[in-house]
Amino acid sequence: xxxxxxxxxxxxxxxxxxxxxxxxxxxxxxxxxxxxxxxxxxxxxxxxxxxxxxxxxxxxxxxxxxxxxxxxxxxxxxxxxxxxxxxxxxxxxxxxxxxxxxxxxxxxxxxxxxxxxxxxxxxxxxxxxxxxxxxxxxxxxxxxxxxxxxxxxxxxxxxxxxxxxxxxxxxxxxxxxxxxxxxxxxxxxxxxxxxxxxxxxxxxxxxxxxxxxxxxxxxxxxxxxxxxxxxxxxxxxxxxxxxxxxxxxxxxxxxxxxxxxxxxxxxxxxxxxxxxxxxxxxxxxxxxxxxxxxxxxxxxxxxxxxxxxxxxxxxxxxxx
Amino acid sequence: xxxxxxxxxxxxxxxxxxxxxxxxxxxxxxxxxxxxxxxxxxxxxxxxxxxxxxxxxxxxxxxxxxxxxxxxxxxxxxxxxxxxxxxxxxxxxxxxxxxxxxxxxxxxxxxxxxxxxxxxxxxxxxxxxxxxxxxxxxxxxxxxxxxxxxxxxxxxxxxxxxxxxxxxxxxxxxxxxxxxxxxxxxxxxxxxxxxxxxxxxxxxxxxxxxxxxxxxxxxxxxxxxxxxxxxxxxxxxxxxxxxxxxxxxxxxxxxxxxxxxxxxxxxxxxxxxxxxxxxxxxxxxxxxxxxxxxxxxxxxxxxxxxxxxxxxxxxxxxxxxxxxxxxxxxxxxxxxxxxxxxxxxxxxxxx
Ligand SMILES: Nc1ncnc2c1ncn2[C@@H]1O[C@H](COP(=O)(O)OP(=O)(O)OP(=O)(O)O)[C@@H](O)[C@H]1O
Ligand SMILES: Nc1ncnc2c1ncn2[C@@H]1O[C@H](COP(=O)(O)OP(=O)(O)OP(=O)(O)O)[C@@H](O)[C@H]1O
Ligand code: SF4
Ligand SMILES: [Mg+2]
Ligand SMILES: [Mg+2]
Numbered sequence: 001x002x003x004x005x006x007x008x009x010x011x012x013x014x015x016x017x018x019x020x021x022x023x024x025x026x027x028x029x030x031x032x033x034x035x036x037x038x039x040x041x042x043x044x045x046x047x048x049x050x051x052x053x054x055x056x057x058x059x060x061x062x063x064x065x066x067x068x069x070x071x072x073x074x075x076x077x078x079x080x081x082x083x084x085x086x087x088x089x090x091x092x093x094x095x096x097x098x099x100x101x102x103x104x105x106x107x108x109x110x111x112x113x114x115x116x117x118x119x120x121x122x123x124x125x126x127x128x129x130x131x132x133x134x135x136x137x138x139x140x141x142x143x144x145x146x147x148x149x150x151x152x153x154x155x156x157x158x159x160x161x162x163x164x165x166x167x168x169x170x171x172x173x174x175x176x177x178x179x180x181x182x183x184x185x186x187x188x189x190x191x192x193x194x195x196x197x198x199x200x201x202x203x204x205x206x207x208x209x210x211x212x213x214x215x216x217x218x219x220x221x222x223x224x225x226x227x228x229x230x231x232x233x234x235x236x237x238x239x240x241x242x243x244x245x246x247x248x249x250x251x252x253x254x255x256x257x258x259x260x261x262x263x264x265x266x267x268x269x270x271x272x273x274x275x276x277x278x279x280x281x282x283x284x285x286x287x288x289x290x291x292x293x294x295x296x297x298x299x300x301x302x303x304x305x306x307x308x309x310x311x312x313x314x315x316x317x318x319x320x
Numbered sequence: 321x322x323x324x325x326x327x328x329x330x331x332x333x334x335x336x337x338x339x340x341x342x343x344x345x346x347x348x349x350x351x352x353x354x355x356x357x358x359x360x361x362x363x364x365x366x367x368x369x370x371x372x373x374x375x376x377x378x379x380x381x382x383x384x385x386x387x388x389x390x391x392x393x394x395x396x397x398x399x400x401x402x403x404x405x406x407x408x409x410x411x412x413x414x415x416x417x418x419x420x421x422x423x424x425x426x427x428x429x430x431x432x433x434x435x436x437x438x439x440x441x442x443x444x445x446x447x448x449x450x451x452x453x454x455x456x457x458x459x460x461x462x463x464x465x466x467x468x469x470x471x472x473x474x475x476x477x478x479x480x481x482x483x484x485x486x487x488x489x490x491x492x493x494x495x496x497x498x499x500x501x502x503x504x505x506x507x508x509x510x511x512x513x514x515x516x517x518x519x520x521x522x523x524x525x526x527x528x529x530x531x532x533x534x535x536x537x538x539x540x541x542x543x544x545x546x547x548x549x550x551x552x553x554x555x556x557x558x559x560x561x562x563x564x565x566x567x568x569x570x571x572x573x574x575x576x577x578x579x580x581x582x583x584x585x586x587x588x589x590x591x592x593x594x595x596x597x598x599x600x601x602x603x604x605x606x607x608x609x610x611x612x613x614x615x616x617x618x619x620x621x622x623x624x625x626x627x628x629x630x631x632x633x634x635x636x637x638x639x640x641x642x643x644x645x646x647x648x649x650x651x652x653x654x655x656x657x658x659x660x661x662x663x664x665x666x667x668x669x670x671x
Contacts, residue, residue, distance in 0.1 A: 015502075040506025040534045056501070094505045094532070095451045137399075139625035151354065151377075154448040154528065155399030155561075177505060180531040181448060183398045183561045184605040191616035210534045213607035217614045237611050254539040256568040257608070261588070264546065265539035265568070272537075274492045 002029040005172060005204050006051070011064035013043075013050045017276040020046040020059065022228035025301075030171075031202040035215035035236060037251070038225030039272050044208045045094055047225075048174040051206075052091045053081035068172070087117045089172040090165040094180075094208075096157040099164060100149045106160060107145035113164050132163035137189045155181040162190060169197065174206045179214070191218060212255060216240055224248045227283035228275050234307030244307065244314035247284045282311065290315075342425035343386035344523060344555050345410055345443070350419035352380040352405055377626050379405040380416065381579035387523075390549065392556040394566040394587065396602070397576030400626065403559045404448055406576070407525045410557055411445040412436075441471060444521035446529040448559075450508040454500040460486075461496035464514045473520060481518075489514035490540050505532045513541060517548070527559045542569055563606050567591050572659075575599045578624055578634040581653060585660035595662035597639045633665065641666055 006028045013021040021043040028034050036044050049055045051066055053076060066074045068089070073081070085091075093099050101109060110129035111122060120128070126145070133141035136159035149157055158181050165173060175194075179187045191214065197203045207218055215222055216236055223233040224245065232245040243249040250268040252258070259265045270287035273279065282299045285291040290313040299310045354377045379402040387393045387410075397403050408414040409421060412428065421428045423439045431439065447453035454463055465482045468474050474481045483493040489510040500508055509532045516524060526545075530538045546569065548554045560566050566573060566587070573590045575583040575598065583596040594600045605617075621638035624630045630637055636646040643665060651663040 038534065040510075040532070040537050041504040045504060095449070097449070097452060137619060137623050139623045140627045143625075143627050153400040153404060159399070177532060181399060181528055181561065183396070184563065184602055184607065185619055186399050187561075188605050188607075188616040189619045192618040195615055210532070210538070211607070212535065213609050216610045217607055217616065220613070236613070240609055241611060251535055252609075254535040255609070256535075256539075256542075256562075256564040259539075259568065261568055264543050267539035267543060268536045271487075271490060271492065274494055276494070 002031050002202075004028070005030045005069055007065075007067040008047075008051065009065040009067070011047065011050055011066065012062045013046050013055055013059055014062050015059045019228050019275050019278060021050060022275075022278070024064070024225075024228070024230055026223055026230060026233060028172075028204045028206060030204055031198055032221065033198060033205040033207055033219045035219030035222040036206055036208045036225065037210065037212065037215060037222060038231075039227070039247070040210075041272060041275070042225040043228045043275070044225055045176055048091055048176050048206065048208060051174060052085055052089060053078070054091070086113070086170070087168045088170055089174070090168070090170045091174040092161055092165045092176060092178045094176040096154075096161045097149065099161045100157060102149050104148070105145070106147055106149065106152075110145070110160075110164060110167070114167055117168055128167060129163075132167055133160070135166070135193055136160075136163045137186050138163075153181075155183070155186065158182065159186070159190070166193070166197065169201050170203065171201070172204050173197075174208070176208045177210070178207075179209070179211075187214070194218070212240060212252065224251070227273055227278055229283070229310065230308075231284065231311070232307075232309040234309075238307060242315075244304070244309045245284075245311045246288050246290055246313075246315060249315055250287075284311075342422075344389045344424060345557075346384075346386040346422045346425075347406075347410065348384055348420045348422065350380055350383045350385075350406070350409060350416045350421070351378075352402075352409065352414070352416045352418075353378045378579055378629055379626060380409070381629070382419075383576075383579075383581050385574060385581060385584075387555055387557060389555055390553045391572065392545075392549065392558055392570045394570030394573040395557060395559045395576060396561065396563065396566055396573060398578070398598075399561070401576045402579045402626075403576060404527050407445060407527045407557060407559055410523075411443050411525045412440045413445065441467075441519060442522040443525065444516040444519060444523070445525040446509075446512050446516045446527060448527040448531075450505070450512045450532070451500065453512060454508060456500055459497050459499060460491075460503070460511050463500070463511060464496075464518050467515070468518045468520075471519065473518075485514045485518045488517065488544065490537050506534065506537060509533060510537075510541070520552075521554070522552075523555045523557070525557045525559070528561065529558075530565060531560070531562070538565070545569065563591075563602065575602070578626055578629055580634060580650075580663065582635070582664070583660075583662045584653070585657075585662075589657070589660050593657075593660075595656050595660065595667070596635075596664050597641055597666070598635045601638075633663075643669070 004027045009025050011021055011024045111125040114125035114128050130141045138144055162178055219236045222236040222239050223230045226247050232248045253266045268287055273283050281296040285295040294312050302309055395403055409416050461482045464485050465478050486493040491510050530541050570587045573587050574581050577598050583599050594603055624634055632648045633646045633651050636642040645665050651665045653661045653663040656662045656667055
């Protein structure tokens, strides 16, 4: 087992009443890939922002601890966090325009990103930027470097942001839906680069995605979020083959390829709860076929070997 | 209708011909290129011959495509190949540099202004980047309610109307007074969906409309799209990189590569009998839920650039079957089976 590089303990990040992240715990070992999946609005991005110290006010970390490389960084100053970001850890944001400045050319931005952490000449920095673009499958990188972000397609912007995150070969990367706009061949190219980085550099990844198929091939462990909490986690193949939490099972059943073409897709009934008014017990109970009175009380974290879940009526290990 | 060009026969037999009706929307030999206007420093450099003027991006290259009323046409292709550009042309947001778009059989450009405005309202687009397409200074309720109010589509209370639109897109109406940045990525995408559906369009251009949604909400939205199609005969151009989703929802699928349509066929046909080598490469890479961790493969061959598209078949630098002819001559989109067209020289070699 590799050494733990990141440990998140009982993290709580709230936006006033909205408990976006409410008691999240997990750890990531060096060279490991954690797939973070779950409901839209369940707190995946906010978990990522909390780790790299970029929670937007009025959001604040109201509880818990984030330990990176043995150091508690929960309340590190902005300067300390800035020094960590880029070189040691990087986040690929879900929205590329959170990273890119719309009024600056791509080359200006990438050269700045290189020079922010390394004392290299402009020409060397530019060469690094060009190579990085090539690596993420952007042809004619020399010409493309002169363009502005709006002159790129959605997927090209995403790839520029990935290229920027990879510039310093960081030890730790949080990738938030980094390939949502990429066709499968380019996606495979990017994932191959990521796997190479993990293998050569022992980089750890948190890969936030809705694509269970990608997670199954890329990740070691998977964590499933629902309404601000991790409701299930474990080795990726176990969880996807035999989900214990009914929410996880509902997700897997909604994948189009598990449904008949042209027919209505199976969807989880009901609507996700608002994180501003969460029930005391299992937040999934109002939508769950297995729910009963017990579910209305607080559900502790239950463990079964390498697996953890928060369901008092877990699914039987073997599903039909 | 399409003028008599060599491809016209194919187009008629596969699309307009079978229903006997003019398609709802038809693209006729559309091309679009983007010029990058050099900034001052670049202009100086160019005038002193220190730099070359920036090349033009050939985003769309002679695309003809018809979408019938009530059909879902899936549009798939490589990142940067021109799908969003094509979608914006279909939605009337962008005028093509060449070619024409007709709406219910009439050239858009020839429509009187009032009809053109009406047509524009009937065609709505769900944008790929939800954040950039939502005004950051307006509350979600205004973003969704504004156009229907202005166009007199709301009878009764605007607040109730907006709540309905929110619920339909799987959003909690309690969130409607928030600003876009206070939503998660998938919630923002659903604001874009609610906004487009609120004006009761006839034609919806969905540009990666479900890409940011978890699979359960994705299922809910796709089911909604299918319901609307059944109830209101809504027509869709459905741009997506997710082949599982495209297979599920589309009647027909068009595959694009570097500005050109390279294959077009009924969905079942294309997934069962892909003809074009690019389509085959795509289908081979579709990730499935696996029981063990498995490596991903880097792209073999060279990725072509729309700044200087390769000669002949645009796919030839990556194609495992490329022949000398592929480097010199662009293959035409030709029928290979009923309703199935493909642009690959291999089909001639086989004959
Ligand atoms: N600035 C903010 N103010 C108030 N609430 C916020 C703010 N930012 C996020 N939230 C809320 O916090 C919750 C978690 O958001 P987050 O972006 O982490 O979701 P997510 O899991 O990444 O979802 P998605 O898959 O849709 O991107 C959401 O319910 C969201 O509405
Ligand atoms: N405003 C613009 N100015 C200059 N070039 C542009 C502009 N918009 C798009 N392009 C270029 O046109 C080409 C096609 O872009 P488009 O956005 O249509 O691709 P796409 O198929 O939607 O890709 P993706 O799947 O990544 O979203 C790209 O090479 C892009 O760089
Ligand atoms: S025309 Fe030639 S290069 Fe193009 S796809 Fe067919 S075989 Fe490959
Ligand atoms: Mg998110
Ligand atoms: Mg696009």
